[in-house]
Amino acid sequence: MAKGYREVWRDQPFLLPPDMRDLLGRDHPVLLVIRVVEEHLDTSAFHGGRRTGGAGAAGYDPDMLLILLVWAYANRVTSSRRIEQLCRSDLAFLVICAGNHPDHSTISRFREQAGDAMAVLFGQVLGLCAQLGMARLGTVALDGTKVAASASKSANRSLRRLRELGAEIAAEHAARDAAEDARFGAGIRGDEVPEEVRSPQSLAGERDRDERISRALAELEAEEKAAAEAAREDQAAKTAEFRARKAAGQRTGPAPAGSEAELAQEKLDRETAAQQAKIDDWNARDAAARAATGKGLSRKTRPGSPAGSYVRVRQAAADLDRARARETARDAARARERGKRTRNTTDPDSRLMPVRGGAFIQGYNAQNLASEDGLIIATRLTGTPGDVTWFEPMLAAAEAAAAFIASRQPPAARTAPRPRPAASPDTAGTGCACGTCGRCLIGLVLADAGYKSEDNMTCPGPDRLIATGKHRDLEKKARDPGAPPGPGQPDGPATAAMAERLKTEQGITAYRQRGHIAETPHASIKHNLGFRQFTMRGTTRTTAEWHLITTVHNLLTAITSGHLTTQALTAL
Numbered sequence: 001m002a003k004g005y006r007e008v009w010r011d012q013p014f015l016l017p018p019d020m021r022d023l024l025g026r027d028h029p030v031l032l033v034i035r036v037v038e039e040h041l042d043t044s045a046f047h048g049g050r051r052t053g054g055a056g057a058a059g060y061d062p063d064m065l066l067i068l069l070v071w072a073y074a075n076r077v078t079s080s081r082r083i084e085q086l087c088r089s090d091l092a093f094l095v096i097c098a099g100n101h102p103d104h105s106t107i108s109r110f111r112e113q114a115g116d117a118m119a120v121l122f123g124q125v126l127g128l129c130a131q132l133g134m135a136r137l138g139t140v141a142l143d144g145t146k147v148a149a150s151a152s153k154s155a156n157r158s159l160r161r162l163r164e165l166g167a168e169i170a171a172e173h174a175a176r177d178a179a180e181d182a183r184f185g186a187g188i189r190g191d192e193v194p195e196e197v198r199s200p201q202s203l204a205g206e207r208d209r210d211e212r213i214s215r216a217l218a219e220l221e222a223e224e225k226a227a228a229e230a231a232r233e234d235q236a237a238k239t240a241e242f243r244a245r246k247a248a249g250q251r252t253g254p255a256p257a258g259s260e261a262e263l264a265q266e267k268l269d270r271e272t273a274a275q276q277a278k279i280d281d282w283n284a285r286d287a288a289a290r291a292a293t294g295k296g297l298s299r300k301t302r303p304g305s306p307a308g309s310y311v312r313v314r315q316a317a318a319d320l321d322r323a324r325a326r327e328t329a330r331d332a333a334r335a336r337e338r339g340k341r342t343r344n345t346t347d348p349d350s351r352l353m354p355v356r357g358g359a360f361i362q363g364y365n366a367q368n369l370a371s372e373d374g375l376i377i378a379t380r381l382t383g384t385p386g387d388v389t390w391f392e393p394m395l396a397a398a399e400a401a402a403a404f405i406a407s408r409q410p411p412a413a414r415t416a417p418r419p420r421p422a423a424s425p426d427t428a429g430t431g432c433a434c435g436t437c438g439r440c441l442i443g444l445v446l447a448d449a450g451y452k453s454e455d456n457m458t459c460p461g462p463d464r465l466i467a468t469g470k471h472r473d474l475e476k477k478a479r480d481p482g483a484p485p486g487p488g489q490p491d492g493p494a495t496a497a498m499a500e501r502l503k504t505e506q507g508i509t510a511y512r513q514r515g516h517i518a519e520t521p522h523a524s525i526k527h528n529l530g531f532r533q534f535t536m537r538g539t540t541r542t543t544a545e546w547h548l549i550t551t552v553h554n555l556l557t558a559i560t561s562g563h564l565t566t567q568a569l570t571a572l
Contacts, residue, residue, distance in 0.1 A: 041124045148362065275303065376521050
């Protein structure tokens with residue numbers, strides 16, 4: 001069996017002429033990355049998917065492929081073909097490969113199959129940074145950033161179009177199957193490759209686009225069904241409340257939207273029945289009077305007949321017509337809105353994301369929580385364009401990360417627990433100062449106005465400052481309390497209290513740190529590392545790739561800050 005990566009590396013460290021070995025210094029970043037992966041990380045999750053035994057050449061060592069990916073992403077290279085070229089021409093890549101030359105298919109397949117192992121890698125590198133004395137948690141900041149998917153906006157299709165495509169695909173498959181059955185016989189295609197030489201990759205590629213279209217259609221139909229059911233339940237609850245208030249003689253206000261025609265019909269039925277009852281009662285009394293005296297009742301006392309001519313019945317009928325017209329217009333508007341819902345046939349998990357300038361990209365929304373020294377301590381890749389719903393989940397992830405970091409940090413580097421301000425949310429009612437739980441280890445969480453909500457202001461967790469508007473407007477209001485309120489001003493008691501806190505000198509000074517802490521990692525990933533678009537598709541694979549690039553960011557932050565050195569690794 002051919003030597004594995006570790007054996008080649010130990011026997012012939014560089015596989016380069018002696019005069020080229022000195023080109024790489026003792027603390028060259030590539031050597032530090034190799035040593036980190038080889039000596040300080042548990043890569044068993046990557047080895048678990050390695051195929052061993054059987055026919056063919058020996059497989060490449062997963063550690064080598066992992067180091068290759070980390071170094072490539074650190075140098076703005078994400079193309080597997082470009083990585084393959086560099087493995088034959090670039091000094092650092094030659095050192096990593098140690099004489100091996102993996103092709104682009106091997107590199108791409110390893111990256112696609114990494115999956116959850118990349119999340120494990122992110123946690124292990126974060127733990128290593130903590131051991132090196134990094135991850136200052138006095139102030140942390142949460143922010144989202146949009147990253148383009150490996151898909152075009154033009155590949156978005158509406159529900160109607162997806163159904164048409166689904167029907168076309170079904171008809172095409174049926175016609176093809178019928179033609180092949182007639183030519184070759186049932187169950188035989190005619191160009192089968194022998195089973196023993198068919199590769200999983202060739203099988204996986206068949207009808208991939210059809211599967212994506214079917215998946216996009218199923219997801220959009222499920223979303224439509226769920227939205228319609230939620231709307232029906234909400235409408236039924238509002239209608240029941242309206243009827244209860246009306247029965248109790250309370251003021252009801254206008255009828256709930258969506259139930260106007262139903263309630264107007266009920267009112268018309270009541271008015272018609274009441275008028276008809278009056279007519280029937282008068283006719284009965286008139287007949288009784290004629291039978292008794294031979295003279296009927298005065299025609300002046302006779303109610304309007306038929307019932308539909310009565311003024312209140314006519315008014316109720318007119319109200320019903322107007323309610324039906326409003327519901328028709330509302331249904332048309334909802335149909336237009338539903339028509340705007342789309343799914344991407346290239347990457348069904350991606351979504352249209354708004355970015356600056358009023359533009360949209362097809363992509364994902366990455367939520368990152370960064371420490372004072374630039375480390376990403378918690379991250380999550382989402383398909384939600386907005387940020388507000390992710391504050392609580394990321395807060396919980398931050399607490400877990402803080403506890404994990406504290407368990408790895410040397411005592412001298414740990415963040416001292418800070419007493420919780422009286423105005424900050426705390427389920428126990430008092431500030432925690434145990435020094436071990438994530439809630440007290442994080443001093444302050446900063447977030448922009450995209451996370452503003454009453455729930456986010458009051459949910460349990462570390463102390464926080466969430467902007468109630470644009471930063472420049474908040475500081476202008478603090479300097480001039482008499483200035484008129486601008487957009488995004490307080491809309492609830494917790495938001496009002498937060499706005500008052502942001503007017504203070506302490507609040508202004510603390511919130512000014514948000515931009516540096518939160519935006520620096522995003523700028524580093526997008527500008528320095530050049531990562532602006534995913535190379536893979538689907539939530540599982542893009543999440544793995546996002547964990548890889550955030551891991552690379554943390555490693556480079558440790559190296560450039562001087563914490564990750566050969567001497568520091570030897571001391572661990």
